[in-house]
Amino acid sequence: xxxxTLGLFYTVIRPEEKWILEAAEARGIPxxxxxxxxxxxxxxxxxxxxxxxLNRSMSHTRSLxxxxxxxxxxxxxxxRFDVVNLCGDKILTSLRLQEAGIPTPRTVVALTPEAALKAxxxxxxxxxxxxxxxxxxxxxxxxxDREEAEQIIEHKDAxxxxxxxxxxxxxxxxxxxxxxxxxxxxxEFVAAIYRRSLAWRTNTARGGEGEPVGPSPExxxxxxxxxxxxxxxxxxxxLMESPDGLVVHEVNHTPEFKxxxxxxxxxxxxxxxxxxxxxxxx
Numbered sequence: 406x407x408x409x410t411l412g413l414f415y416t417v418i419r420p421e422e423k424w425i426l427e428a429a430e431a432r433g434i435p436x437x438x439x440x441x442x443x444x445x446x447x448x449x450x451x452x453x454x455x456x457x458x459l460n461r462s463m464s465h466t467r468s469l470x471x472x473x474x475x476x477x478x479x480x481x482x483x484x485r486f487d488v489v490n491l492c493g494d495k496i497l498t499s500l501r502l503q504e505a506g507i508p509t510p511r512t513v514v515a516l517t518p519e520a521a522l523k524a525x526x527x528x529x530x531x532x533x534x535x536x537x538x539x540x541x542x543x544x545x546x547x548x549x550d551r552e553e554a555e556q557i558i559e560h561k562d563a564x565x566x567x568x569x570x571x572x573x574x575x576x577x578x579x580x581x582x583x584x585x586x587x588x589x590x591x592x593e594f595v596a597a598i599y600r601r602s603l604a605w606r607t608n609t610a611r612g613g614e615g616e617p618v619g620p621s622p623e624x625x626x627x628x629x630x631x632x633x634x635x636x637x638x639x640x641x642x643x644l645m646e647s648p649d650g651l652v653v654h655e656v657n658h659t660p661e662f663k664x665x666x667x668x669x670x671x672x673x674x675x676x677x678x679x680x681x682x683x684x685x686x687x
Contacts, residue, residue, distance in 0.1 A: 459483050
């Protein structure tokens with residue numbers, strides 16, 4: 406029997422969470438289930454029995470506040486609040502990657518609709534408009550010309566949402582019909598796949614198909630550097646093959662890994678639980 410209790414903070418039990426629970430059971434680690442729609446957070450710890458919490462919430466907002474409370478209670482978390490806070494915001498992630506010398510697509514941020522049009526002119530068409538916070542490729546738009554940009558920005562402005570009031574403009578990278586998803590745990594490369602799609606967004610959540618990636622020291626080294634730049638932990642680094650070489654366009658703080666496991670055969674859930682066990686004993 407383990408000398409610590411693992412808290413699993415989650416939204417639903419997907420295949421990834423099922424595998425994590427199975428890996429914990431196989432190691433004799435007791436698990437306290439903490440569904441993010443049921444747990445309450447008093448300012449003074451009350452009721453949570455866990456010694457360490459693994460965040461698998463599908464909501465960025467719930468992840469942030471939940472992790473901040475768990476850490477306030479004196480618990481270790483995977484990933485840490487500061488890592489999730491950074492990786493959950495594309496603007497903050499881009500800044501950190503740039504500061505660390507990680508190659509990224511050319512990016513310009515604007516704070517008003519008028520400045521957004523100027524940012525698009527600076528980046529050049531086609532370009533990509535992204536919300537600062539979001540996943541699975543949602544609410545992203547490929548913008549091909551000024552007229553289309555004006556229509557999209559007008560629509561975003563009319564939504565009057567904080568998510569749409571800041572404009573994250575990135576160059577459109579003329580990559581092959583694929584990008585690369587690399588998993589890194591505690592500073593070590595674990596596995597990588599190509600995510601291939603005829604659409605410009607290659608997310609497997611949007612129908613992209615996973616394919617094996619052969620051994621590549623360049624991919625592995627860049628993925629590890631990017632993960633370390635944002636604070637480390639259990640992360641997925643997304644890379645694109647640009648005409649000038651590999652660029653990192655996103656780092657995911659609560660990655661799904663069903664497709665990676667299916668394509669590579671790597672038992673990522675087991676590696677995650679082993680990592681959590683190591684953190685719990687530090």
